[in-house]
Amino acid sequence: MDCHGALSIDFLFSILMVIVVMGSLSTIVSDGMDMAKQSDELGNARMLAEYIAEAIDQTYSGGNGHGIRIVTPPQIGGKYYMVTVNSSGVFIKTGGRGGQAHLVPQKISGSLSLNSSDVILLPGKTYYILNKKGEDGYSWIVIRPE
16 A cells, blocks of 8 residues: 555644644734733823823922923824823823823913913923912912923
8 A cells, every 4th residue: 555645634634723723822912912012002101191290299399480391202102192281180191091190289270371271281392380379379380382
């Protein structure tokens, strides 16, 4: 008997199973890498929110006339982001996810006219955070672009 060219069904079935397992593993690995990248982006976003909150708290603690200059990064993980600051905290959104950092409750304004409002910080810009005393004697935090 000459069996040099024959393939067995067991061998073909084994090869098919190896291909299926390799395909499944590549999908699992790819999903894991995507999740790790998203977690990294969200971590960087939260660090930016904490950085801004810390600058605001330091300005508030410094008293009337104290100011700090901050620079926002152009992107987080290659994605656009938006930061909103109000009297309760710093909120950041990027890639459909969000994070926040809490502030000491205080009055926040986007202009020297001291009107209470939400302030939006854009990527790649420089901002000056100023502690200014209002007519009522209370301190205000003014965040304005430079």
